[in-house]
Amino acid sequence: MSDEYILTRIDGRVGVAQINRPKALNALNVDVMRELMSALEQFDDDEAIGCLVITGNERAFAAGADIKAMAEATPVSMLNSSMIDQWDRLQKITKPVIAAVSGFALGGGCELAMACDMIVASESAQFGQPEINLGVMPGAGGTQRMTRAVGKALAMEIVLNGRFLSAHEAQQYGLVNRVVPVELYLEEAIKLAQSIAERAPVAIRLAKEAVNAAFETNLQSGLGLERRLFYMLFATADQKEGMDAFINKRPPAWQGQ
């Protein structure tokens, strides 16, 4: 399942997709995004996989969308390009997706990381939305997800003034889950993914949906959705198994049913 720009591997119940365009600091062109999304969708369809990891390399997760490919674009060419469709595909992945970030996560690279469900960062990671230096602004969620994550004041500095966040700053402001030494970031992300992948799959899927809904809905609608999903889980074999295992003091054996 290895393509030109994306290397894939399966580690236990975790599917790992690595962006592999090192000479361009993993700049995201349409082909990179298309291959990445296809890899993620294949993992999502595979019952043996419970959690996904997207990573780059030590120097760059991704330094943004491909500036050279965008330089001559027009509004109509952007509208007609399939680039946007590729980004939309990520939102349809039902399993948890963890970004394992080292080095540059800039522009579209930062937006890609923020579109994942969690971020594990190496100490060398840098997050930023430097599009303003190119005479444009973020176009794949940077103004929205960054603002929700770090708040308006800091988001304004990042988006309007090209401020980068170090890994520790990103953690301090709630953008990333954990920061680890460079040599451990991928291992740590896979370990976290492995732990999630061992849990009841249907509950994981619905829980991800409910948390994400917190960013899309008002509180009452979110609470209503949460309750309906909670009730729905009582139709699963895994709910019976999980509660029986607790009562009988044994580990649960999930079926994903």
Ligand code: DAK
């Ligand atoms: N695009 C294309 N090539 C890139 C690139 C990028 N974003 N970033 C780096 N490269 C290339 C460089 O051109 C260079 O290639 P050669 O010259 O060797 O051929 C190579 O990677 C190494 O880069 P540098 O020589 O510049 O390395 P340095 O260590 O000196 O600097 C840097 C590293 C990350 C600070 C610097 O490369 C840099 O500033 N890169 C650009 C960062 C940036 O501005 N990113 C934002 C791009 S705009 C959308 C979806 C996505 C987007 C918008 C809309 N929709 C779905 C609507 C996203 C837009 C963006 O991301």
